[in-house]
Amino acid sequence: MTLPPFELHRARSVDEARELLERHGEDAAVLCGGSELLLLLKLGYASFGHLVDISGIDELGGIRADDGTLVIGATATHRAIERSPLVLERLPALAAMERGVANIRVRNVGTLGGNLCFSDPHSDPATFLLALDAEVEWGARRAPLAEFLVGPYETLLGPGELLRAIRVAIPTVDLRVAHRKLAFHERPAATVTCAVRVRNGEVAEARIVAGSVGPRPVRASEAEVRLVGASTRDEAALADAADMAAEAAGPVDDANGSADYKAQLVRVLVERCFREAADVS
Numbered sequence: 001m002t003l004p005p006f007e008l009h010r011a012r013s014v015d016e017a018r019e020l021l022e023r024h025g026e027d028a029a030v031l032c033g034g035s036e037l038l039l040l041l042k043l044g045y046a047s048f049g050h051l052v053d054i055s056g057i058d059e060l061g062g063i064r065a066d067d068g069t070l071v072i073g074a075t076a077t078h079r080a081i082e083r084s085p086l087v088l089e090r091l092p093a094l095a096a097m098e099r100g101v102a103n104i105r106v107r108n109v110g111t112l113g114g115n116l117c118f119s120d121p122h123s124d125p126a127t128f129l130l131a132l133d134a135e136v137e138w139g140a141r142r143a144p145l146a147e148f149l150v151g152p153y154e155t156l157l158g159p160g161e162l163l164r165a166i167r168v169a170i171p172t173v174d175l176r177v178a179h180r181k182l183a184f185h186e187r188p189a190a191t192v193t194c195a196v197r198v199r200n201g202e203v204a205e206a207r208i209v210a211g212s213v214g215p216r217p218v219r220a221s222e223a224e225v226r227l228v229g230a231s232t233r234d235e236a237a238l239a240d241a242a243d244m245a246a247e248a249a250g251p252v253d254d255a256n257g258s259a260d261y262k263a264q265l266v267r268v269l270v271e272r273c274f275r276e277a278a279d280v281s
Contacts, residue, residue, distance in 0.1 A: 001042040010053045014162060017054050021160040024050040030162065031055075032075050035102075035110035036118045060113070060164060063087060068170050070094075074113025074163040078125075079104070081112060090170045093177035097128045097193075100179075102186045113163045116145070119216070121152045122188045127211035128179050130219055131193035135167045142167075152215050171195070175205070178276035180269045181212065188212040189256035192245070192269035196227075196277040203227045203278070208241065208270060213262040214250035222248065223270070232278040241274070242267040 008031070011017035021028050028050040031037060040046040054060060054075060061073040063084050070091060072081060081087055082098035101107055101115075101124050115125050116136065126149060134145045138161050145166075148156050157163065171177065174197050181191040191212040197205035206227040211217030223244035230237035251262035275281070 003038065003041050004044075004047055006041075006048055007050050008053060009050060010056055012056055014057060014059065014164075017052050017057065017162060018160050020050070020052045024052075025159075028052055030117070032114045033077060033110040034114075035106045036114065036120065054162065060162065065090065065170070066167075070168045070170055072112055072166045072168070074117075074165055075111050076113070078102075078107035078110050078112060078115075082107065091168065093179065094128065094168070097124055097179045100124060100181070106186075112166060116149070116166065117155055117157060117163050119149050119151070119153050119155050121215055121217075122191075122212045123217070124179070124181060124188055124191055127191040127209050127217040128177075128193045129166065129168065130211075130217050131177065131195045131207045131209040132168050132171065137164045137167065138162060139164075146219065149216055174198070176277045176279065178273040180273050180276075182265055182269070184256060190262055190265035190269055191217070192266060192273050194270065194273035194277045196232075196274060198232055198278055201231055201233075203230055203232060206241075206274075208245050208274075210245050210249035210266045210270070213259075213266060214252055218248050218250065220245035220248040220270075227274070232280050238271055238274055242270040245270045
């Protein structure tokens with residue numbers, strides 16, 4: 001497989017990147033890490049005469065804390081996030097999730113912003129970040145990630161727009177987060193994230209997101225309601241919640257297996273994630 005010919009433009013500012021994208025229109029694509037885009041080009045699934053490299057734009061990178069929120073620049077790599085002292089201190093579950101993304105080669109170049117903008121249905125970060133009510137910023141706009149991810153390979157980004165940052169509220173210490181997945185050839189076949197707050201042996205808050213089995217990751221709100229108020233050891237409530245999450249995820253048949261098979265994967269992962277987050281052995 002070889003890459004088709006293209007002209008590479010290295011933008012040094014957001015304004016320059018926008019100008020290049022507007023000038024070349026539909027024949028241009030944004031390049032940062034390129035772990036997914038370049039694969040599409042190699043396979044012949046896409047073709048662009050111009051790639052606009054935004055990796056050198058300083059204002060789109062970095063990781064910082066802002067009044068109880070982690071602000072992760074769109075061009076921050078998975079590897080930078082997993083190794084960030086700030087992330088390891090404030091949200092270690094995020095570092096742990098990033099540590100499991102693909103392989104070290106992908107994490108060294110692939111970016112969180114690129115992953116979300118690509119909106120691949122098979123994604124660790126999107127599932128995890130939805131459970132923490134993450135928001136994204138682009139231009140002068142800010143929206144919940146749940147709204148930004150419109151569908152498979154589709155987001156709210158318009159022509160010439162660039163994602164600036166991902167904002168994640170740093171959870172209080174009593175909200176425990178667990179993320180699990182099943183992957184074939186480093187590509188997730190099912191991903192589940194649970195965030196659980198426990199008080200006096202009962203579930204005070206539950207967040208459940210299932211992804212990589214349907215068109216987009218989904219928050220399983222009915223499953224969350226079923227768990228709130230239940231004992232952390234209520235097996236019937238957990239089994240009901242797992243069933244509800246599997247249905248909400250909308251699994252579809254694909255190369256990873258049948259919809260029924262993937263629904264069962266979601267059930268198993270929800271139960272395991274919940275027990276881990278609720279610290280139930």
